[in-house]
Amino acid sequence: MFLDYDGTLSPIVADPDRAFMFRKMRKTVKNLAKCFPTAIVSGRCRDKDTELLFQPVSEFLPMINEVYKQLVETTKSTPGAKVENNKFCLSVHFRCMDEKKWSELAQQVKSVLKEYPKLRLTQGRKVLEIRPTIKWDKGKALEFLLESLGFADCTDVFPVYIGDDRTDDAFKRLRDRGQGFGILVSKFPKDTSASYSLQEPDEVGFKLT
Numbered sequence: 001m002f003l004d005y006d007g008t009l010s011p012i013v014a015d016p017d018r019a020f021m022f023r024k025m026r027k028t029v030k031n032l033a034k035c036f037p038t039a040i041v042s043g044r045c046r047d048k049d050t051e052l053l054f055q056p057v058s059e060f061l062p063m064i065n066e067v068y069k070q071l072v073e074t075t076k077s078t079p080g081a082k083v084e085n086n087k088f089c090l091s092v093h094f095r096c097m098d099e100k101k102w103s104e105l106a107q108q109v110k111s112v113l114k115e116y117p118k119l120r121l122t123q124g125r126k127v128l129e130i131r132p133t134i135k136w137d138k139g140k141a142l143e144f145l146l147e148s149l150g151f152a153d154c155t156d157v158f159p160v161y162i163g164d165d166r167t168d169d170a171f172k173r174l175r176d177r178g179q180g181f182g183i184l185v186s187k188f189p190k191d192t193s194a195s196y197s198l199q200e201p202d203e204v205g206f207k208l209t
């Protein structure tokens, strides 16, 4: 079982530092892990996550820290903007900002990144994500785990990935492999390679119980 964190195991909240799994969900994930190999695959820094994640990009650390400081400085006068340092990637949140200021913030971020061609910008759920341009994503992490566990070519192993965002490339990876399936957690249709959908983390907890 491969599980995304934000918006999948924990509900989306305004403050990223307060995105916790409810006690019931923690228990469900714990029980699930007793029955199946289970991993939480998240872009978050490990201190904030509770399970396993992969961080193969340590050489980018100094650059990421430098950009973090610049982004904090550049966005400090923008009410509601929040820069989060996830150690190997950065997130610039605009959930709490006036919608009219969103594009201005995106421009500020782009202007900082101009000097850093080794970093790329993507967009998640009211968040701009900055990460190294290496070929590493949740799909790759999932594949790496399957291979490490010796499950990659097993016909009797059925990997399931549950995630909330179209940037969750693990959906596509499972479909391309023709092994297992993805479940999208969203109240609205999203263009992903997931095979099924659930509406919200509560439903995820219910189905995993």
Ligand SMILES: O=P(O)(O)OC[C@H]1O[C@H](O[C@H]2O[C@H](CO)[C@@H](O)[C@H](O)[C@H]2O)[C@H](O)[C@@H](O)[C@@H]1O
Binding pocket: 004, 005, 006, 007, 011, 012, 013, 014, 015, 016, 017, 019, 041, 042, 043, 044, 084, 086, 090, 091, 093, 095, 124, 125, 126, 127, 129, 165
């Ligand atoms: O790659 P992921 O593990 O799916 O992480 C994506 C981002 O998740 C978090 O932000 C999202 O959840 C926050 C808390 O509910 C919410 O405030 C924010 O609007 C969402 O985008 C996390 O804080 C970010 O660092 C991740 O990039």
